[in-house]
Structure formats: structure tokens, C-alpha cells
Amino acid sequence: MSASVSVTPPSVGVWLIGARGSVATTVVAGCAAVTAGLHAPTGMVTETPAFEGTGLAPLTSLVFGGHDTVDCPLPKRAEALAAGGVLPHGLPAAVGAELAAADREIRPGGPLPGDTRTPDELIASHAADIQDFVRRRGLARAVVVNVASTEPAPTEPAPTGTALPPSSLYAAAALRAGCPYVNFTPSTGLHHPSLASLAASSGLPHAGRDGKTGQTLLRSVLGPMFAQRALTVRAWSGTNLLGGGDGAALADPAAAAAKNAGKERVLTDSLGATPEGETHIDDVPALGDWKTAWDHIAFDGFLGTRMVLQTTWQGCDSALAAPLVLDLARLLSRAHEAGLSGPLSELGFYFKDPVGDGPAALGEQYARLAGFAERLRARAGAPATPTPREETR
Numbered sequence: 001m002s003a004s005v006s007v008t009p010p011s012v013g014v015w016l017i018g019a020r021g022s023v024a025t026t027v028v029a030g031c032a033a034v035t036a037g038l039h040a041p042t043g044m045v046t047e048t049p050a051f052e053g054t055g056l057a058p059l060t061s062l063v064f065g066g067h068d069t070v071d072c073p074l075p076k077r078a079e080a081l082a083a084g085g086v087l088p089h090g091l092p093a094a095v096g097a098e099l100a101a102a103d104r105e106i107r108p109g110g111p112l113p114g115d116t117r118t119p120d121e122l123i124a125s126h127a128a129d130i131q132d133f134v135r136r137r138g139l140a141r142a143v144v145v146n147v148a149s150t151e152p153a154p155t156e157p158a159p160t161g162t163a164l165p166p167s168s169l170y171a172a173a174a175l176r177a178g179c180p181y182v183n184f185t186p187s188t189g190l191h192h193p194s195l196a197s198l199a200a201s202s203g204l205p206h207a208g209r210d211g212k213t214g215q216t217l218l219r220s221v222l223g224p225m226f227a228q229r230a231l232t233v234r235a236w237s238g239t240n241l242l243g244g245g246d247g248a249a250l251a252d253p254a255a256a257a258a259k260n261a262g263k264e265r266v267l268t269d270s271l272g273a274t275p276e277g278e279t280h281i282d283d284v285p286a287l288g289d290w291k292t293a294w295d296h297i298a299f300d301g302f303l304g305t306r307m308v309l310q311t312t313w314q315g316c317d318s319a320l321a322a323p324l325v326l327d328l329a330r331l332l333s334r335a336h337e338a339g340l341s342g343p344l345s346e347l348g349f350y351f352k353d354p355v356g357d358g359p360a361a362l363g364e365q366y367a368r369l370a371g372f373a374e375r376l377r378a379r380a381g382a383p384a385t386p387t388p389r390e391e392t393r
Contacts, residue, residue: 012057013142014329015130015179017170019066019106022086022244022289023147023184025077025099026322028064029087032098035060038091043323045349046330051373055337055380056330065105065133067126067170068148069112074103084288086318105133111166119164126173134177143332144174144181145325146208151187168192175202180332183208184325186353200342205335207328207344210352213320214313215240215279215293216263217362222297222309223270224361232300236267237277241284242291242317265353269360289318324350331372338379346372 016024033039041047046056078092078099092099107129110122117125134142151165164172167187174181175190175198183189183206190199190206199206212220215238226233268274277296293313301307328350335344345356349365359365 009058009061010140011061011063011137012329012333013063013065013134013137013139014326015133015142015144015174016064016066016325017109017144017146017167018068018148019064019102020068020070020072020074020077021147021149022077022081022318023321023325024066024068025074025081026086026318027147027325028074028099028102029078029081029091029095030322031059031062031064031326032095033088033091036095038094039088041323043320044327045323045369046327050370053380054334054373054376056334056376059326059330062326062329063105063137063139064102065107066102067107067109067129069109074099074106081289081318084290086289086316105137109166109170111169119169122169123172123176126170127176130173130177130179134179141333141336142177142179143329143336144170144177144179145329146170146181146183146185146187146189147321147325148185148187150185164192164194168195171195172198175199175204178204180204180336181206181208182325182328182332184211184321184328186210190355203341205332205340205342205344206355207332207347208351208353208355211321211324212350212352213317213324214291214315215295216266216352218293218311218313219263219266219295220270220360220362220365222295222311223267224363226297226299227271233271233275233297234300234306235276235298236295238263238279238293238295240279240281240291240293241287242281243283243285243287244289244317263352266360289316291315291317334376338376344372346375 016027018024034041045051075092075096078087081087082089082092111117130142130144133139146167148167151167165188167183167185167189171181171183171189172195181190181204186209189209191209263279264274291314295311297309299307299309328347331347332344343355345354345358346368348354348358349362349369358368
């Protein structure tokens with residue numbers, strides 16, 4: 001009788017654009033905390049029974065690196081986040097080795113002020129960094145995820161604009177390096193018209209854009225509710241108060257416009273029309289990584305009775321985003337391994353402005369995500385659906 005042999009799964013790289021930011025730091029620290037058994041994988045959809053047997057890379061197999069234009073080491077960044085209540089007290093010390101290891105894999109981003117390199121030279125440099133990471137660490141593959149601060153919305157019309165913003169340089173570098181790509185921000189990324197042919201010919205899966213973590217998550221539930229109950233929404237207004245790097249970036253009206261476009265599109269798609277009202281974003285530095293979002297919804301009921309729903313969402317953006325980033329890195333890695341390519345519209349559940357065609361309602365998006373899990377499970381040769389007994393283990 002032969003002894004069973006334990007096979008260690010190959011390592012998978014997660015290359016983070018904005019690798020020293022709050023979200024990226026929370027991703028690295030959170031993955032280390034979960035794999036060490038210090039915390040449960042709360043918020044990770046890929047850790048629920050619906051994804052059993054789909055062949056996703058274990059969290060223990062993930063290796064982190066990335067690009068950034070700042071030089072604050074990840075351990076120091078994690079300490080600051082713990083001081084602000086974003087990370088649990090004592091966690092930076094408990095996962096200090098993992099943070100330091102990831103920090104050693106972060107390379108200077110760009111372009112920085114005064115950088116004279118051409119766009120193609122920047123793309124080549126970024127791609128070489130990613131390829132070097134994969135080669136040195138002996139990785140099966142790597143997924144590039146943009147979690148950098150929001151860029152201003154392009155000022156040129158999309159069909160004629162030719163200048164590549166930083167997010168598009170990184171996206172092009174990901175494809176040149178042979179890596180799946182996720183745009184977790186509202187920045188241009190692969191949406192730039194000059195990258196359309198490259199994305200189509202690359203044979204790589206990609207997903208985005210703009211992670212759906214708070215106010216828009218709630219809107220994607222409430223909007224369909226009004227439509228399904230035949231209640232007429234007259235106006236929908238909102239305000240966001242947030243600090244940190246995202247708050248500073250969104251103080252720029254052009255960056256705020258890029259962010260709000262996705263928020264408003266969810267309402268238009270789910271209600272069938274665009275209601276009156278605007279969404280405002282205010283930078284409040286004292287809030288740090290915490291945010292508050294208010295919505296005021298005016299609607300009509302039977303016989304024209306006028307009514308109002310008000311909601312308040314208070315949360316920590318980094319803690320809301322980090323589990324989704326880990327989900328997406330695992331899903332894109334598995335899709336790449338399974339030979340899938342192009343925009344993965346089934347992952348619209350995670351985004352305000354998903355690529356490809358798909359529903360806007362969260363429930364329908366989740367159904368499509370569950371179908372994607374079935375697709376991956378079939379390619380992994382596992383049973384089609386977990387049994388009730390398996391789901392309650």
C-alpha cells in the first residue's frame with residue numbers, strides 16, 4: 001500500500017498597483033492573518049460553500065508584490081492603519097514578516113514628475129518588473145490588480161484621446177507581461193480606446209471596474225427593490241464623507257466625476273431611468289480610512305402618496321475592499337488557468353461599472369457569479385453543486 005503524497009499547490013502572484021496604499025496594505029496583512037488562523041475570512045465570497053471544488057488558489061499560495069510611487073514601508077503603513085483602527089491592534093507585529101516580504105517585492109511606479117521615458121518605455125519597464133517577480137519567485141502565474149488612487153476623468157473624448165494615463169500604462173504592462181488584470185478603481189485602465197485591440201488579442205481574462213464596497217452596493221439592492229415593487233423614484237441624492245488617500249484624490253472634481261459616474265449608472269440601469277439628484281463627495285481628512293455615505297430617496301406610492309427613504313452607511317473602505325481584492329485575484333488566476341479570456345462579465349457582482357454585458361441588480365449579479373463558480377467547478381472536474389451536508393460542514 002503506497003503512502004499518500006501531499007502536493008503543495010504552485011504559488012500565485014498578486015501584483016498590486018498602489019501597493020503601499022491602505023487597501024493594498026490591508027490585503028497583505030489580512031491574507032496573512034487569515035492564513036495564520038488569527039481571523040476568519042469575513043467578507044470573502046470565495047470562502048463560502050458556493051466556491052468549494054472550483055480549484056481556486058489557496059490563500060496560503062498567494063505571494064504579493066507591486067508598484068507604487070511612495071516609499072513608506074508596508075510595516076510602517078500597517079502600524080498607521082492599526083493606530084487608526086483599520087487593522088486590529090497588534091496585527092502588524094503578528095504578520096510583520098509577511099508585510100516585510102511583500103514590501104521587498106514593491107518596485108517604483110511611474111511616471112513621476114520629471115520622468116522623460118516614453119509611454120512604451122514605461123510599459124516595458126513595468127512589465128519587466130512583473131515578469132521578474134514571476135520568474136524569481138517561481139510563480140505559476142500572477143494577477144495584476146489596480147488599487148491605486150482614482151485618476152481624474154479623461155478630458156479628451158474617448159474615441160480620439162491618445163495619451164495614456166498611468167492606470168492605462170499599468171494595464172498595458174500587465175497584458176505585455178502575460179498577466180490577467182483587474183481594475184478595482186474608476187480610473188481608465190483597459191478602457192482606453194488605444195488598448196482595445198491589445199486586450200482583445202492578448203488571450204487574457206480581465207475584470208473591472210471600480211470596486212463596489214459601500215454606497216453603491218446598497219444602491220444595487222435598493223434600486224431593484226423600487227423597480228420590482230412598481231414604486232416611482234422621483235429623486236435620489238447622496239453625500240459621501242471620507243478621508244485618507246482616496247478622500248484627497250476625490251477632492252479633485254474631475255476624479256470625483258469619474259467616481260460618481262459608476263454610482264449614477266447603477267441607479268439608471270436598475271431603475272430604468274435616471275432620477276433627479278446628485279451625489280457629492282467631500283474630503284474630510286480627520287476621518288482617515290473611514291467613510292459615511294447618506295442617501296435620500298424620494299418616491300411615490302399608491303395614489304401618488306409621497307414618501308422618503310433615508311439610509312446611512314458607515315464603514316472602513318479598506319476593510320470592505322480587501323476581501324474583494326483577494327476574491328478577484330483568486331478568480332482571475334483560476335480563470336487564466338482554465339483557459340478563459342476576455343472580459344469576465346460574470347464578475348459584475350464586484351463592480352460599479354462592470355466590463356461586458358450584465359445586470360445591475362446585486363441579486364442577479366450574484367446568480368451570475370454562482371454560475372461562474374459552476375463553470376470553474378466543471379473545469380476542475382468537481383461535482384456540479386455542493387450538497388446540503390457539505391454546505392453546513
